[in-house]
Amino acid sequence: MDRSTPMEVDTTQDGDGNQSDNSALTPKIKTKKYEFIVDPLADPNSVMSKMFGKRNFTYLKLKPDNRARPLWVAPDGYIYLEAHSPAYPHARDFLIAIAEPMCRPEFIHEYKLTPYSLYAAVSIGLVTEDILEYLERLSKTPLHHGIKQFIETCTRSYGKVKLVLKHNRYFIESRHSDVIQKLLNDKVIQEALIDSNTGAEAQTDKTAAPDQHAHVPQTVTTDPSVAEPLDVPQDVADYYNRVIDNDGEDEDADAIRNLRILCFEIKPQHLEHVQRRCIELEYPLLAEYDFRNDTNNPNLGIDLKPTTSLRPYQEKSLRKMFGNSRARSGIIVLPCGAGKTLVGVTAATTINKRILCLATSNVSVEQWRSQFRLWSTVQDHQIVRFTRETRDQVPSGAAFHKPAVCISTYSMVAYTGKRTYVAEEAMKYISSQEWGLLLLDEVHTIPAKMFRRVLHMVRAHCKLGLTATLVREDELITDLNFLIGPKLYEANWMELQKDGHIAKVQCAEVWCQMTGEFTQFYLTADIKRKLLLAVMNPNKIRVCQFLVEYHQNRGDKIIIFSDNVYALKQYAMQLRIPFLYGETSQTERMSILQNFQYNPKVNTILVSKVADTSFDLPEANVLIQVSSHGGSRRQEAQRLGRILRAKKNSTDDFNAYFYSLVSCDTVEMTYSRKRQRFLINQGYAYKIVSHIPEMDKAKLIFPDKASQSTLLRSLLQIHDDELDNDDDVKDDDDCTKVNRKDGNLGALTGSSQSTYTAPTRRNDENRHALFRKFRS
Numbered sequence: 001m002d003r004s005t006p007m008e009v010d011t012t013q014d015g016d017g018n019q020s021d022n023s024a025l026t027p028k029i030k031t032k033k034y035e036f037i038v039d040p041l042a043d044p045n046s047v048m049s050k051m052f053g054k055r056n057f058t059y060l061k062l063k064p065d066n067r068a069r070p071l072w073v074a075p076d077g078y079i080y081l082e083a084h085s086p087a088y089p090h091a092r093d094f095l096i097a098i099a100e101p102m103c104r105p106e107f108i109h110e111y112k113l114t115p116y117s118l119y120a121a122v123s124i125g126l127v128t129e130d131i132l133e134y135l136e137r138l139s140k141t142p143l144h145h146g147i148k149q150f151i152e153t154c155t156r157s158y159g160k161v162k163l164v165l166k167h168n169r170y171f172i173e174s175r176h177s178d179v180i181q182k183l184l185n186d187k188v189i190q191e192a193l194i195d196s197n198t199g200a201e202a203q204t205d206k207t208a209a210p211d212q213h214a215h216v217p218q219t220v221t222t223d224p225s226v227a228e229p230l231d232v233p234q235d236v237a238d239y240y241n242r243v244i245d246n247d248g249e250d251e252d253a254d255a256i257r258n259l260r261i262l263c264f265e266i267k268p269q270h271l272e273h274v275q276r277r278c279i280e281l282e283y284p285l286l287a288e289y290d291f292r293n294d295t296n297n298p299n300l301g302i303d304l305k306p307t308t309s310l311r312p313y314q315e316k317s318l319r320k321m322f323g324n325s326r327a328r329s330g331i332i333v334l335p336c337g338a339g340k341t342l343v344g345v346t347a348a349t350t351i352n353k354r355i356l357c358l359a360t361s362n363v364s365v366e367q368w369r370s371q372f373r374l375w376s377t378v379q380d381h382q383i384v385r386f387t388r389e390t391r392d393q394v395p396s397g398a399a400f401h402k403p404a405v406c407i408s409t410y411s412m413v414a415y416t417g418k419r420t421y422v423a424e425e426a427m428k429y430i431s432s433q434e435w436g437l438l439l440l441d442e443v444h445t446i447p448a449k450m451f452r453r454v455l456h457m458v459r460a461h462c463k464l465g466l467t468a469t470l471v472r473e474d475e476l477i478t479d480l481n482f483l484i485g486p487k488l489y490e491a492n493w494m495e496l497q498k499d500g501h502i503a504k505v506q507c508a509e510v511w512c513q514m515t516g517e518f519t520q521f522y523l524t525a526d527i528k529r530k531l532l533l534a535v536m537n538p539n540k541i542r543v544c545q546f547l548v549e550y551h552q553n554r555g556d557k558i559i560i561f562s563d564n565v566y567a568l569k570q571y572a573m574q575l576r577i578p579f580l581y582g583e584t585s586q587t588e589r590m591s592i593l594q595n596f597q598y599n600p601k602v603n604t605i606l607v608s609k610v611a612d613t614s615f616d617l618p619e620a621n622v623l624i625q626v627s628s629h630g631g632s633r634r635q636e637a638q639r640l641g642r643i644l645r646a647k648k649n650s651t652d653d654f655n656a657y658f659y660s661l662v663s664c665d666t667v668e669m670t671y672s673r674k675r676q677r678f679l680i681n682q683g684y685a686y687k688i689v690s691h692i693p694e695m696d697k698a699k700l701i702f703p704d705k706a707s708q709s710t711l712l713r714s715l716l717q718i719h720d721d722e723l724d725n726d727d728d729v730k731d732d733d734d735c736t737k738v739n740r741k742d743g744n745l746g747a748l749t750g751s752s753q754s755t756y757t758a759p760t761r762r763n764d765e766n767r768h769a770l771f772r773k774f775r776s
């Protein structure tokens with residue numbers, strides 16, 4: 001990571017360097033360059049400068065009581081938190097609010113200040129002075145002036161403009177006339193104005209927040225006598241309650257009730273352009289919903305059941321959302337199995353207006369419905385589902401205007417093709433309602449184009465995105481900041497694990513040596529065959545067999561993932577394990593999953609990547625990955641999530657196991673490094689296992705050279721076309737069931753199929769002699 005580069009909001013690539021699928025649709029946001037001023041105060045010839053270059057910050061003077069203060073705030077915006085400090089909890093909650101967590105292993109956590117993280121801080125009610133003051137108190141060194149300037153630049157203008165939905169119409173509101181003037185003079189915003197807008201209209205403010213920039217003079221206590229070196233310094237503890245623990249009830253609410261605000265209306269279809277433009281103009285739109293004073297939309301009348309109790313981190317995340325008795329739009333990030341659904345249900349019962357919940361598949365829709373019924377007092381007739389399989393009756397007549405909890409899928413809402421009559425009616429219902437809350441499940445997985453179509457169709461006062469992994473391979477992650485709202489809360493996986501809210505997982509990367517013969521062919525093969533040889537490496541199959549037998553003997557439930565379908569079938573056949581992939585019929589799939597769940601004799605299943613998102617896997621506590629799809633961090637985290645649900649009746653230190661089998665000296669090793677980055681940043685440590693001594697005594701398949709050669713021969717005989725056998729994930733929803741492709745007559749008659757093409761001699765000449773022989 002190059003840490004000397006200036007901060008700039010770059011939205012064209014994600015960390016994996018992959019380009020967006022919709023760059024044509026969404027031009028890059030042009031914001032001002034945010035730079036940290038990093039003075040070259042250190043002696044450039046010193047040993048430290050030679051080692052750390054511009055990052056030699058030894059010139060910063062430590063405060064006398066620095067041992068009691070938990071933060072190192074580097075002038076380039078990186079912040080390091082000592083997790084063993086007594087003031088750790090005070091600093092952690094604050095840093096999650098103002099900075100981006102980069103890496104949180106056991107002892108030292110790394111965070112980074114970014115314009116977006118500070119935008120999120122302002123949106124949850126923190127003000128510039130409080131941020132500076134508290135950071136100063138927590139820091140071991142006085143804050144560098146560059147840091148102060150950066151925080152001031154990023155936060156001064158934030159929070160001044162709001163986006164408000166009233167009577168299904170979008171308004172931009174502010175109490176600052178200069179800001180409104182600036183926006184009205186902008187060309188992009190002018191294009192979005194509704195014709196009747198002749199200028200800003202003055203209104204009585206019912207939704208405005210108190211002035212967030214009230215000055216709070218504070219002094220920093222650096223006198224060591226004030227606190228014992230390893231106690232939480234008093235000034236830190238005092239300020240904590242003020243900054244973090246305040247539940248945000250507006251003390252000034254009455255005072256601002258009668259303030260005049262300025263507003264103008266914009267065209268709904270220009271909403272995204274306006275949101276984007278406002279970020280460029282340094283006035284990101286804050287979306288807050290004053291649901292308690294919304295008399296236009298009827299109440300849903302549901303509550304949490306008396307038996308429902310939230311866990312501390314669930315409560316904390318919701319406090320960020322409802323901090324000032326209004327609902328803020330944004331994203332809550334909790335690990336898989338940590339109870340995002342209950343967070344969503346609680347948000348719904350708090351807002352208590354029309355709720356639209358969008359999930360990724362039919363199965364998730366059913367899960368949301370059952371969780372709504374489990375945790376809340378919602379009645380069955382108040383829930384409406386729209387999916388391919390279950391289409392509840394579209395409310396009509398008087399019921400049309402009654403509030404309901406509507407649950408559907410993204411693909412259903414975003415579908416642009418011809419719909420059936422019933423689906424058309426359902427969509428009319430969704431697009432005509434003014435929703436109090438739009439719940440967006442697994443928000444990071446939705447293709448950017450589909451996501452935007454959804455947001456164009458649905459009018460919602462408040463949007464709550466839920467996800468476990470805020471990483472993806474296109475620009476939507478940065479766009480989510482204005483499409484939904486800032487990240488409101490991100491839980492620490494290791495802390496949840498320590499408290500027993502999620503399973504304690506041992507991650508291991510098992511290195512499997514390639515056999516000599518396999519290596520020989522691997523070196524000259526093309527990439528597709530290389531991948532096949534790596535996954536079918538006999539030593540890997542043996543390790544897999546050993547692990548399966550070992551864990552079966554312990555009474556564990558095991559899921560094996562293979563993205564390569566050929567390998568999936570081979571492993572299933574060799575190890576005699578039931579398998580399912582994209583082409584497995586629904587009946588067979590159900591039967592395999594039910595057996596796995598209830599039949600004590602079926603403790604292992606093999607699945608392809610369809611199991612990543614398309615259906616709900618039963619509970620398991622061991623996961624073995626034999627082949628994975630490139631270097632996707634998200635897929636790795638999602639798979640770990642399959643075994644992350646808290647395990648009952650377990651006394652083990654670790655109660656879940658995640659094995660990634662990697663063939664040594666192959667491309668799998670590079671992929672593996674990339675895939676692990678996200679989980680390592682969450683604090684997981686992958687144990688490298690290069691040899692399992694117990695395997696030497698075990699009776700395993702492919703024990704000798706002869707059987708391994710036979711396997712190799714069978715692999716070399718596979719036709720090139722069959723190597724393209726990554727499982728295509730089929731969405732459950734009808735909207736994506738039919739794959740429409742541009743075609744021509746050749747495609748229709750089948751003449752364009754590669755099976756009609758005779759292999760050319762030139763191709764064969766390039767092959768290894770042995771392979772040529774097998775092919776002929």
Ligand SMILES: Nc1ncnc2c1ncn2[C@@H]1O[C@H](COP(=O)(O)OP(=O)(O)OP(=O)(O)O)[C@@H](O)[C@H]1O
Nearest residue numbers: 309310311335336337338339340341342468641645
């Ligand atoms: N406050 C709570 N009290 C008791 N059980 C809870 C609580 N919150 C969540 N759970 C339970 O934890 C389990 C996981 O919850 P949930 O399915 O909502 O997690 P999730 O974060 O959505 O996971 P995934 O991303 O895997 O879908 C469920 O069995 C749920 O009932």
